[in-house]
Each structure stands twice: as C-alpha cells, then as structure tokens.
C-alpha cells in the first residue's frame with residue numbers, strides 16, 4: 001500500500017477546527033503522523049486520548065522538523081506570536097495554512113513573520129463550525145459539503161495551493177477562492193455581525209428587562225434559542241475576530257442599526273403595511289438562500 005501523502009502533519013491549536021481537520025485527514029488515510037502544539041496541557045492530553053494527534057510537541061524546533069504540512073488553528077489574536085515563534089524552524093519544503101475567520105490580518109502577519117516562506121503559506125477558512133471549543137468538540141464530518149475559502153497570495157506556488165485544496169477536499173469541503181478583502185467583507189455580514197447580535201441579545205436580557213433575567217429566560221422558546229445559539233461561542237475567539245475585522249464590522253453595525261431604526265420608525269408610525277412588506281422581503285431572501293445553498 002502507498003504511504004500517506006503527509007508523513008508529518010503539525011496542528012497548532014488542537015481545538016474544534018484543528019482537531020476536526022486532523023481527524024478527517026487521518027480518516028481519509030492522508031496522514032502518517034500528527035503532532036499537536038497547544039497552550040493547554042489538559043486539552044492536548046485529551047486530543048491524544050481521542051486519537052486526534054499521535055504526539056504532543058515539546059518544542060517548536062523538534063515539532064516542525066520534517067513537517068510536510070503545518071495548520072495554524074488557534075484564535076486569530078495569537079497569529080503574530082505563533083508565526084514569529086515558528087518562523088526560524090519552518091523547513092523549505094513545508095507547506096503552511098491557517099483556518100482563521102479573518103484573512104487580511106493573518107496575511108499581514110505572514111508578510112511580517114513568514115516573508116521567507118510566502119510561496120508556501122496559503123491562507124484558508126472553512127465556513128463550518130459550532131459554538132463548542134476544544135479537542136473534545138472535534139468532529140470528523142464537520143467540513144463535509146461545507147464551503148472552504150482560500151485567499152491565495154500572489155507569491156503562492158501552484159504546488160502549495162494545490163496541496164491545500166486537495167487536503168480540504170479530502171475533508172469533504174467545497175473549495176472556493178476569493179481575495180482576502182472580499183472574504184473579510186462577506187464574512188462580516190454573514191458571520192461576524194450575527195455573533196455580535198447574538199451576544200448583544202443575551203446581554204439585552206441581562207440589562208434591559210423589567211423582570212429578572214432568570215424569570216424571562218424561563219419562558220424563552222425555540223426562536224430565542226435559535227437566535228442565540230452562537231452566543232455560547234468562545235469569547236476569546238470572537239474578541240479576536242471582531243478586533244481583527246474592526247473597520248468592516250463597524251460599517252456593518254452602522255448599516256444594521258439603520259435597519260433597526262427603519263423598523264422602529266415603521267412600528268412607531270403603526271405602518272403595518274410597510275412592516276409586512278419588510279418582513280416578506282426578508283422571508284423571501286431567506287427562502288432563496290435555503291433552497292440554493294442549504
């Protein structure tokens with residue numbers, strides 16, 4: 001039998017996304033040996049027990065020696081530090097990618113710290129996830145039929161882009177390419193803003209109710225549960241994403257506030273016809289999205 005294409009895979013940040021990537025590739029027979037680099041000993045131990053990694057790295061130098069592929073899968077706020085730490089040990093043939101939810105900040109960090117390795121650093125982002133974190137949450141099927149965006153650098157070698165594309169396809173993902181600025185704009189609308197809204201809806205219950213939050217939440221039904229599921233996500237991860245995409249997200253918040261103000265005006269004016277028209281347009285767009293993509 002032919003040996004797996006990746007003799008050594010290194011995952012930096014063995015959580016939901018890094019862990020799911022490793023599991024899916026191992027299942028596809030793509031990996032001979034997987035090394036994890038982490039921040040929490042307990043999480044790394046769990047990753048080992050769950051068969052996500054074969055080895056917990058002691059230091060970056062030995063972890064990266066002979067690595068075919070490195071995946072950066074820690075919160076985006078850690079990117080600068082991690083890239084600076086690994087840069088001296090990345091070997092010439094090693095391909096590197098990341099899974100960060102924002103791309104322009106990650107690319108800027110790569111240009112700063114991985115200038116020598118830019119041909120081999122291919123930024124990527126799986127549009128798949130859950131509100132859960134850590135190795136325990138890793139799921140072999142997480143990326144099946146989900147979009148995966150690559151935002152290639154002009155310096156990227158064809159070989160590096162091809163390998164990253166193949167690996168994600170073997171995880172079941174549908175790979176698309178787009179410029180990093182477009183990625184950050186689109187994701188601000190469909191991912192970053194919704195998280196801001198979910199977090200603020202929960203805090204609204206905490207701060208703005210005439211009744212005790214516990215009493216209000218006792219009667220919260222499935223609509224509230226659906227709207228706030230993602231408020232259970234990692235605060236650290238979302239702090240980093242919001243700060244990394246600050247400028248675009250501020251514009252999105254302003255536009256959204258204008259929507260709310262518009263609805264508020266319709267309501268204040270008792271304009272039932274316009275309210276119904278607005279709700280109908282929203283429902284129609286959602287239905288189209290469900291039919292086409294879900």
Ligand SMILES: NC(=O)c1ccc[n+]([C@@H]2O[C@H](COP(=O)([O-])OP(=O)(O)OC[C@H]3O[C@@H](n4cnc5c(N)ncnc54)[C@H](O)[C@@H]3O)[C@@H](O)[C@H]2O)c1
Pocket residue numbers: 012013014015016017018037038039040043073074075076078081082099100101102125126127128129130131132133134135234237241
């Ligand atoms: N959760 C999602 O839905 C989702 C989806 C797509 C992309 N992402 C992106 O993927 C990345 C990881 O997210 P996740 O959901 O897997 O988070 P996670 O919390 O499950 O895993 C991240 C892991 O990185 C480790 N870590 C933190 N700092 C580190 C450091 N300096 N060195 C090594 N390890 C470190 C943490 O201990 C943790 O185990 C983030 O950049 C996020 O933006 C998340």
Ligand SMILES: O=C(O)C(=O)CC1(C(=O)O)C=CC(O)C=C1
Pocket residue numbers: 100101126127128129130131132190191192230233
């Ligand atoms: O399903 C969820 O819980 C997610 O938050 C996944 C989600 C999203 O917003 O859709 C979160 C962050 C990403 O970078 C990609 C996917």
